[in-house]
Amino acid sequence: MKKTITLLLLLGCTAMCFGGCYGYNELGELGIVVVTGIDLNEDGKYQITVMAVYPVGGMMQQGEKSSTWIGSATGKSPMEASKNLRKYASKKLTWVQNDIVIIGEEAARAGLTEILDFFIRNRELRLRNHVLVSSGPAKDVMEAPADIENNLYSEMKGLISNMDEWSKAYVPTLLDFAKTFTEQDTGSVAGHIGIEKASGRTFSTYRERTTQHEGRGEGEELSFLSGSAVFHECSLKGFFSDYETRGYLWIVNKAKIGAVVVDLGDSKGSLAMETTSAKSDVRPVVTEDGVSMEIKLRVRGRVVENSCMDDLMDPAVIEKAEKEFAQSIVKEMKAAVKKAQKEYKADIFGFGDAIYRKEPDTWREIGKEWPELYAGIPVKYDVQVKLVRIGIIQNSIKVSN
Amino acid sequence: MVEVSKETINDKQALIMVTIFIMGSTLIMGVGGVAKQDMWLAIIAAIASAIPVVLMYARILSTYPGKDLYDILQIVFGKVVGKIVCILYAWFAFHLGALVLRNYGEFIKTAALPETPMLVSMLFLGGLALWAVKAGIEVIGRWSEFFIFILIGFILIIGFLSIPLMKPQNLLPVLYEGVVPVLHGTLAALSFPFAETVVFTLVFSSLQTRESPNKVLVYGILLGGLIVVYAALRNVMVLGANYISMLYFPSYHAVSRINVGNFLQRLEISVVVVFTIAGFVKISVCLLAACTGIAKVFSLENHRQIATPIALLMVTLAYIVYKNIMEMMEWAFKYWSSYALPFQVFLPAIILLAVEIKSRRQKTSGKPPAKQ
Numbered sequence: 001m002k003k004t005i006t007l008l009l010l011l012g013c014t015a016m017c018f019g020g021c022y023g024y025n026e027l028g029e030l031g032i033v034v035v036t037g038i039d040l041n042e043d044g045k046y047q048i049t050v051m052a053v054y055p056v057g058g059m060m061q062q063g064e065k066s067s068t069w070i071g072s073a074t075g076k077s078p079m080e081a082s083k084n085l086r087k088y089a090s091k092k093l094t095w096v097q098n099d100i101v102i103i104g105e106e107a108a109r110a111g112l113t114e115i116l117d118f119f120i121r122n123r124e125l126r127l128r129n130h131v132l133v134s135s136g137p138a139k140d141v142m143e144a145p146a147d148i149e150n151n152l153y154s155e156m157k158g159l160i161s162n163m164d165e166w167s168k169a170y171v172p173t174l175l176d177f178a179k180t181f182t183e184q185d186t187g188s189v190a191g192h193i194g195i196e197k198a199s200g201r202t203f204s205t206y207r208e209r210t211t212q213h214e215g216r217g218e219g220e221e222l223s224f225l226s227g228s229a230v231f232h233e234c235s236l237k238g239f240f241s242d243y244e245t246r247g248y249l250w251i252v253n254k255a256k257i258g259a260v261v262v263d264l265g266d267s268k269g270s271l272a273m274e275t276t277s278a279k280s281d282v283r284p285v286v287t288e289d290g291v292s293m294e295i296k297l298r299v300r301g302r303v304v305e306n307s308c309m310d311d312l313m314d315p316a317v318i319e320k321a322e323k324e325f326a327q328s329i330v331k332e333m334k335a336a337v338k339k340a341q342k343e344y345k346a347d348i349f350g351f352g353d354a355i356y357r358k359e360p361d362t363w364r365e366i367g368k369e370w371p372e373l374y375a376g377i378p379v380k381y382d383v384q385v386k387l388v389r390i391g392i393i394q395n396s397i398k399v400s401n
Numbered sequence: 402m403v404e405v406s407k408e409t410i411n412d413k414q415a416l417i418m419v420t421i422f423i424m425g426s427t428l429i430m431g432v433g434g435v436a437k438q439d440m441w442l443a444i445i446a447a448i449a450s451a452i453p454v455v456l457m458y459a460r461i462l463s464t465y466p467g468k469d470l471y472d473i474l475q476i477v478f479g480k481v482v483g484k485i486v487c488i489l490y491a492w493f494a495f496h497l498g499a500l501v502l503r504n505y506g507e508f509i510k511t512a513a514l515p516e517t518p519m520l521v522s523m524l525f526l527g528g529l530a531l532w533a534v535k536a537g538i539e540v541i542g543r544w545s546e547f548f549i550f551i552l553i554g555f556i557l558i559i560g561f562l563s564i565p566l567m568k569p570q571n572l573l574p575v576l577y578e579g580v581v582p583v584l585h586g587t588l589a590a591l592s593f594p595f596a597e598t599v600v601f602t603l604v605f606s607s608l609q610t611r612e613s614p615n616k617v618l619v620y621g622i623l624l625g626g627l628i629v630v631y632a633a634l635r636n637v638m639v640l641g642a643n644y645i646s647m648l649y650f651p652s653y654h655a656v657s658r659i660n661v662g663n664f665l666q667r668l669e670i671s672v673v674v675v676f677t678i679a680g681f682v683k684i685s686v687c688l689l690a691a692c693t694g695i696a697k698v699f700s701l702e703n704h705r706q707i708a709t710p711i712a713l714l715m716v717t718l719a720y721i722v723y724k725n726i727m728e729m730m731e732w733a734f735k736y737w738s739s740y741a742l743p744f745q746v747f748l749p750a751i752i753l754l755a756v757e758i759k760s761r762r763q764k765t766s767g768k769p770p771a772k773q
Binding site for chain 1: 511512515570573574577640641643644647654657658660666
C-alpha cells in the first residue's frame with residue numbers, strides 16, 4: 001500500500017517537470033520575423049514592415065504555397081506600430097530569429113534615438129542583428145522580389161555574408177552599432193541597402209521555367225548592398241560610396257579582401273591586386289602644435305590581373321607597383337576622411353576615442369571642444385603594400401601582332 | 402543540548418563553498434561599475450582589503466573551535482546582549498538570502514522566462530535550498546564539490562570562446578577619473594561580494610582543524626575573486642565600460658556575443674546555468690545561517706525544525722522586498738555597502754576585541770581558555 005502511494009506521489013512529481021510547457025509556442029503557429037524595417041511617414045508616424053517566414057512542413061504543402069509574409073503597420077512609436085501589425089498577422093509573430101534591421105532613410109535622418117532604444121531594450125531582438133539603412137523607404141526595399149533565393153531574406157543574408165569578399169560594403173551588428181553611440185563623440189556607420197531597376201544586371205533562371213519567364217522584366221527591382229550610411233549625433237548624415245566605405249574600412253581595420261586596380265606607369269594597361277590581409281593602427285600624435293592622427297596600414301596582397309606589359313619578375317617593377325597600390329589606398333582613405341570631417345563632421349574613425357584611450361591627458365584638455373576640433377585634425381597616412389605572389393603564371397601572355 | 406552526531410565538512414569542500422558563494426550573484430550583476438574601465442582594479446583592491454577582514458573572521462572562529470559565531474556571541478557577550486546580536490546576524494543572513502533569491506528571480510524573468518511569474522522560479526529555487534538545508538551543511542559541501550567542476554568548465558569554455566571578441570584597448574585609459582571612483586568601486590566590491598563571507602562564520606562550526614577557517618576563507622576569497630576579476634575584465638574588453646553602464650546583466654550580453662562559425666551561438670544560457678548553481682549555494686548557505694541562528698537564539702534542538710517556515714518567509718520577503726528591478730539595482734549598488742558594512746566589518750571588529758579581552762582575562766585568572 002505504502003509503495004503504491006509513493007509511486008503515485010512520484011508520478012505526480014514527474015508531472016511537475018512538464019511545467020516547462022507553460023507559455024509554449026508550436027512551430028506551426030509562429031510567424032518567424034527575419035527582417036524588420038522601420039520608416040517615418042510624412043505624418044510623423046512610424047511604419048514598421050516585417051518579413052516573416054512561416055514554417056511550411058512536408059513536400060506536399062510546399063509547392064505553390066507562399067512561405068514568406070510581408071506585413072506593415074503604423075503607429076505613434078515603433079513599439080506601437082509593431083503591436084499594430086497584429087491587425088493583419090494571422091500567426092503569432094516572434095522576433096527571436098530576426099536577423100536584419102532596415103531603417104528607412106527618412107527615419108534615419110530624423111533621428112535614431114527612439115528606434116535604437118526599441119531595438120536594444122527588447123529582449124526578443126538579439127544584438128547580433130545586422131543594421132542597414134535603405135535609400136528611400138525601407139518598405140520599398142523589402143517589397144522587391146528575390147532574385148534567385150526563395151525569399152528576399154536569404155538574398156540579403158547572402159549579400160551580407162559576401163561583404164567581406166570585396167570590402168566595399170559594411171554592415172555592423174546591432175551591438176557594434178549601438179556601442180559607437182556610447183563612445184566619445186563618435187559617429188556611427190551602418191550598412192546601406194538599395195534597389196535598382198533590374199535591367200539585365202543579373203539574370204536568374206529556374207530551369208523548368210526558362211520557357212515561361214525570359215529573365216526579369218525591365219521594371220522589376222533588384223536589391224543590392226553597397227557602401228555604407230554615416231550617422232552623427234544619432235541622425236543620418238549621408239551615404240558613403242563604395243570606395244569611401246573601403247577607405248573607412250582600411251582605417252578601422254575591418255577591410256579584409258578586396259581588389260585594388262592601378263594604371264602602371266607609361267605602359268598602357270593596368271595591374272590589379274587582391275589584398276589578402278590588412279592591418280591598421282590609428283594613433284594620436286601630440287606635439288606643441290596640437291594633435292594630429294597617424295594611420296599606419298600594412299597590406300599584403302597578390303597580383304591577380306596584369307594587362308600592362310611590364311616584367312613582373314623584375315623587383316623594381318614590383319616595388320613600383322607596391323608604391324602605386326599604396327597611393328591608391330591612401331586616396332580611398334583620404335576621400336573617406338575628407339567627407340567625414342568636412343561634410344558630415346562625424347568622427348566615425350574613432351579618432352576621439354583613440355586620443356581618450358592613448359593620450360588621456362590631452363583628452364582632458366580638448367575633450368570638451370572635440371566636435372569643433374575634429375573637422376580640422378590633420379591626418380597622416382603611412383601605407384605599405386607588400387606583393388607576395390603573382391598568381392600561377394609569371395608574365396602575361398604576349399599577344400603578338 | 403545533545404548533539405547527535407556532529408556534521409563536519411573537510412577544508413576542500415568549505416573552500417569550494419566560499420568560492421561559489423562569492424561567484425554567486427556577482428557574476429551576473431557585475432561589481433565596481435562606478436570605476437568604469439578600472440573596475441578590475443577596484444575588485445583587486447577589494448580582494449586585498451577583504452583578506453584582513455576575513456582573517457578577522459577566522460581569528461574569531463579559531464579562538465573557539467567547534468563553535469559558530471552564534472555560540473561565540475553568547476559566550477562573549479552573555480545571554481542577553483549576545484542573543485540580540487545573534488538576532489541581528491540571523492536577520493542579515495536571512496535578508497541576504499532573500500536578496501539573492503530576488504536577483505535570481507529578476508534575472509530569470511528578464512532573460513529567460515518573461516511570461517512565467519517570478520514567484521514560480523523563486524519558489525523552486527527556495528524549495529531546493531530548503532531541501533539542502535534540511536540535509537545539512539555536509540550535503541551542501543559535497544554538492545558544491547561536485548558542481549564546481551561544471552562551473553569552472555563553463556567559465557573556462559566561455560572564456561576561451563570570448564577571446565576573439567576582446568578588445569584590450571577598452572581597458573584604457575587607466576585611472577582617467579583619478580583614484581576616487583576606484584575607491585568607491587572597492588568599497589562596493591568589498592561589501593558585495595567579498596565581505597558577505599561573514600555569513601560563513603555563522604555556519605562553519607565544524608571545520609577540521611583550528612587553522613581551517615584561515616585557510617578556507619583566504620583561499621576561497623582569492624579563488625572566487627580571481628573568477629570575479631576575470632568576469633569583469635572579460636565584460637569590459639568585450640562590451641566596453643560605457644556600454645556596460647547601460648546594462649543590468651553585463652555578463653549575459655557579453656556571452657551572447659559569442660558566435661563560432663555561425664553554429665556555436667546563443668551561449669548566454671550558460672550564464673543562467675552558472676548563476677543558478679552558484680545562486681543556489683549562496684541561498685542555501687544564507688538560509689542555513691538564518692535557521693541556525695534562530696534555533697540557537699530560541700534554544701531549539703536543531704535548525705531543521707524551523708527550516709521550512711524560514712525558507713517560505715525568505716521567498717515571501719524576496720517577493721515583496723523590491724517594487725521593481727530599478728529599485729533592486731539602486732539598493733544593490735547605492736545603499737548596500739552602508740547597510741552591510743556594519744555587519745561585515747564593524748561588528749566583527751568589536752566581537753574580535755571582546756573575544757581577545759575575554760581569552761586574555763581567562764589566561765591571567767589561571768583558567769584555561771574556553772575549549773582549547
